[in-house]
Structure formats: structure tokens, C-alpha cells
Amino acid sequence: MSYLNIEGLTKIFDGELKALDSLSLSINKAERWSIIGSSGSGKSTLLKLIAGMEVQNEGQVYLEGEKILNPEQKLVAGYDELQLVKQDNGLFPLSTVAENISRPLLQYDKAYAKERLEALLQVFGLVEKRDSYPRQLSGGQQQKVAIARALSLEPQVLLLDEPFSSLDSLQKRGLLDELNLIFKELEITVIMVTHDIQDALLLTENLCVLSEGKLLRQGKVKDIYKNPQTAYVAGFFGPLNRLPGKPNLYLRPSSIKHSTSAGMLKGSILLKRYFPEYDLLTVKVSEEHPAWQLIRYERDLSEGQTIFMNWEEEDVLALEEK
């Protein structure tokens, strides 16, 4: 049995809505996983069940071989070892940063609580903010406090439910870089729900993809990227161009090479948009077919121009819809 085992979890709401459908997943210690899937696919429900905060209909979660008891089986729901941080960070507005972080430590030995608080303030770069109130912090700093608080009890598993979705992309990038280093140092197991593949790539190496409560794929991010199997899974990594007349064959924008003289497919540039590292081209390939998205590193093409597209057979993805 691996470190965290999820076996056949099924959750039905209101007697009919199957939010999770016999989901099984095994996670090793110190691994970092992202859970991705469309809205309503069961991501948050899965995290709550792992944390012991929700009652399942079938199945069981085990941490190091021990059953995680649900709120019907346990007087106080949840576990110190499994900490869940949500988008709404749940900070106490009238408590300072230091008070917020040390709140879960109130029942512990004073010297230990102080030592733990100081260590977390240091690790999260919050020493200067210890006496600030949440409203005096940026969104990123607030999320850092929420995560530091979740780590105060030295949990073995940190569960993150889209805690970064309210941050702008620059703030998020910096925070995810910092957290990546912190989590590695602590050797903590992390499971993060996200809508954003960029967050998943920046913080975790493993991915599980949910659809309608079912686990579609699990594994290393790079293996799933190379072999996505379905258009649903491939779509999380970015846009796909469908080959005209070939419903199941797709190309990623990065796989297409262009030429202004000859190619396997001809198109005309509808839109050219500037991105810092490349131009993003939207190309009409035929009257009936959806436009393609292409990336051009040389900035030499203009709207209205004809281009020819080439690709390698090995880059063509044969994908089922679901």
C-alpha cells in the first residue's frame, strides 16, 4: 500500500448526483499532485473526502495504512495531519499575522508554539509582517499566511483548493516559485486543485484529470502532455488545431512549421497578436473549418498574408473526444 491511498471513492449528493464515481488513486510520500478538470468534475469533493471533511457513499481513504474517518465516524471532523487551504483563506480579520499562524498551536506547549511560529514566519518571509492584520496584506501575502497557518501543525499532507485563483499572474508566479522551494525543503505531500495548468506545471510534477467524477488520467505531467489520449485532456495544456476532414487528428500550435512558399496546408492570417516571446497567429485554413492558432517566433508575417503549414507525422495527436 502506498502512502496515501484512495480506494473506490463514490460520493452522491441529494441521492442522484454522482460527484465522484469509484475513484482510486495512490500517492507516495512527498509527491506533489495537481487535480485538474472542468467545473463540477468533483475536484473539491475529492479534496474534502481526503481531508476527512465529507461523508462518502462508498470507498475509503487511507493515510499510511490508517483509515481516514469521515465526520459521521469522528467527533471532530478532519485531521491535524491533513490540512486543507481554500481560495477563501479563512484568516481571522481581527488577529495579526503571528496570531493567525499560531492559532492552531494554542493547545500545544508554549515554547514549541513560539519556536514553530518563528520558523514559519522566517520560511514564508513574513517576519516584518508579524504584527500586520490581514487587511494590511496583499492577496499573495494573505495566501502565504493561510498556508503557513495550515503548516503550523506540521501536517504530512497539504491540500490546496484553488488558493491562488484570486491572485494576478505575476503575483502568483512569484508565490508559486517560493512555495515550490518551501514544499521541497519540508518534503511535504501536496495535492492541489486548480483550473490552471500553469499553476500545476509550476508547483507539481504529477497530474490527475477528472471528468464527471471519474479519474480519466493520472501520472507524470510530462507523460500526460506527450500522450494525452483525449481532446479533453490535451485541451488543458492549450489550444488544439484539428486537421480538416480528420475529426480525431490534432496538432498543437507549437508543432507547426510555416513557410511562405510551400506546405501541406495553406491558410491566410486573420489575426496577429503580439506576445513577448512570439507572435500568436490566427489562421483561416478553409471556409468551413475553425481557424487555427499558430506560434511564430520570427515576427515577419502580417494579417492578410498567405502562409503554408508543415508538420511532422509524429507530432499529429490522435485523440478521442472524451
Ligand SMILES: Nc1ncnc2c1ncn2[C@@H]1O[C@H](COP(=O)(O)OP(=O)(O)OP(=O)(O)O)[C@@H](O)[C@H]1O
Ligand atoms: N454540498 C453539495 N450538495 C449538493 N451538490 C453538491 C455539493 N457539493 C458539490 N456538489 C455537486 O457535486 C459536483 C462536484 O462538485 P465539486 O465542487 O466537487 O466540483 P469541482 O470540480 O470542484 O468544481 P469547480 O471547479 O466549479 O469548483 C457538482 O455538480 C456540484 O454541484
